[in-house]
Amino acid sequence: MQVSAIINDVIRMTQAARRLGRAIQNVAGTPVHDACGLNPKELILLRAAESGSAFPHELSDRTDTAAPLVTRAIDRLVELGYVERRPDTVDRRRVALVVTDAGARASADGWTAMREVLAHAFGDVPAGTIARLAQDMDALSRAVEEKDVSSPDTATDGAAEAASDGADRDGADRDGADRDGADRDGAGSQGVSA
Numbered sequence: 001m002q003v004s005a006i007i008n009d010v011i012r013m014t015q016a017a018r019r020l021g022r023a024i025q026n027v028a029g030t031p032v033h034d035a036c037g038l039n040p041k042e043l044i045l046l047r048a049a050e051s052g053s054a055f056p057h058e059l060s061d062r063t064d065t066a067a068p069l070v071t072r073a074i075d076r077l078v079e080l081g082y083v084e085r086r087p088d089t090v091d092r093r094r095v096a097l098v099v100t101d102a103g104a105r106a107s108a109d110g111w112t113a114m115r116e117v118l119a120h121a122f123g124d125v126p127a128g129t130i131a132r133l134a135q136d137m138d139a140l141s142r143a144v145e146e147k148d149v150s151s152p153d154t155a156t157d158g159a160a161e162a163a164s165d166g167a168d169r170d171g172a173d174r175d176g177a178d179r180d181g182a183d184r185d186g187a188g189s190q191g192v193s194a
Contacts, residue, residue: 017137024121025040032114038076040114049083050107054097056095074097
């Protein structure tokens with residue numbers, strides 16, 4: 001497969017994953033909020049904290065969420081009484097997060113609503129398709145994480161190949177349409193961020 005085709009496919013895949021994530025948050029937002037008072041991202045962080053005493057940086061790592069967003073979400077979870085901050089018993093400079101009983105109930109209610117929304121949204125998808133896709137996405141992520149892509153030769157060759165193929169930075173062809181036919185200002189043309 002040519003490097004330019006790989007680049008375009010990676011961009012399309014990344015954009016599709018972002019669109020899917022936004023779509024799920026949009027359709028799940030109201031039912032989840034009605035069930036537990038949280039948005040889907042806050043619910044995911046609350047679930048991650050349920051695994052026992054957790055630290056903010058661990059939640060950031062587990063959920064692949066930027067630290068400032070985790071901090072704001074934790075503040076909100078504390079404000080709602082779903083999480084408590086407690087000094088770490090080993091290192092008093094660190095603060096552990098502990099889910100309260102109210103937080104556990106909110107998490108259970110929120111995930112019930114989330115499951116219902118996802119069952120409705122993906123109910124017609126053939127069995128195994130989502131699991132295979134998730135498995136493939138995990139394998140691709142691991143492959144990229146394990147590669148040393150810092151080599152200047154790799155970056156230069158890929159950029160030259162993409163430029164010669166007529167693709168610009170956001171994966172759109174020079175005529176302004178993505179490979180799937182969407183306009184650049186459509187929902188899927190966010191581009192790939194580092």
